[in-house]
Amino acid sequence: MxxxxxxxxxxxxxxxxxxxxxxxxxxxxxxxxxxxxxxxxxxxxxxxxxxxxxxxxxxNQFEESSHTFWYSPEDGHALGTAHLAIFEDDPESSLEEIARPEYESVTPLHLESFKSGVFGKVVQTASTIASEEIAFDQIQASAAIGHIRTVGRSHGMIFVLEAYDADLTTLGFMMEPMVEFFESVSFAEDDEGEES
Structure with missing residues (x-):
């Protein structure tokens, strides 16, 4: 494994x-x-x-996530939280399909692909969801909530890194670091079948 x-x-x-x-x-x-x-x-x-x-x-971590990371740059220009979930790959679904949100965005959906040294390709979407359609206790009520989803596939796994925030400026700052985050992942065969 x-x-x-x-x-x-x-x-x-x-x-x-x-x-x-x-x-x-x-x-x-x-x-x-x-x-x-x-x-x-x-x-x-x-x-x-x-x-x-x-x-x-x-x-206030998402239960379905495998890891949580706090975006807390040293210069303090923004603070946000990203939740990483890891799933078994579904080869019949494209990265673009996986990256699309399950809801209809109230703003035009932004979808972009990036070359990745680790994953080959990473896809990121930016969308906006009306706050009455989402009920995350850790997000204060607002007219709309921004959502960034960044996905990559490798070694039979799908990595999905997501961030939600009512402050769209914070999400704007997080978009590039979320893509770069995927370059910090490495893979190795584990004889004991354990994942870290």
Whole structure:
């Protein structure tokens, strides 16, 4: 069986523990405190705001995702969350079909393909969903919610990285890093049949 490893650029992406206790942290609050101390050591007020945001990210992960990553660039220009789900490949479905959302976008659907050194091709869509059609507790109500979906296939698996945000500017900042994120994935044959 093929195992995968993800090593994202930590200047942009922070892996979020999927459960607690986990990854050396007993609680989301403990993880957020450690993260905020490292990220903002000299400003107590800003550090507390960052800590609260980190707690929100940790406790509001999508259950169907395999991994959660916090888009938290070092210069602080935007903060967003991306959820990575990994599925068994469906060879009869194109990447474009998989990347399209299940709903009708209230704005013109944007679909773009990119060459990938790891996946060969990565497809990304950008769409907008009316907020009354979506019920994610972690997203505040707004007239519309932006949705970025980035997909690639390799080694019999489909990787789907998604981000939702009411702040479309944040999603705009995340689009290119989400494509680049796919270059951080590597594959290796695992004799024990375990995936990381």
């Amino acid at each position: 093929t195992a995968y490893e993800i090593e994202p650029d930590l200047e942009f992406w922070l892996p979020v523990p999927r459960e607690f206790p986990g990854d050396g942290f007993q609680t989301p609050e403990e993880w957020a405190e450690d993260l905020s101390q490292c990220a903002i050591p000299d400003d107590a007020g800003l550090r507390e705001t960052y800590r609260q945001l980190a707690v929100d990210v940790a406790v």
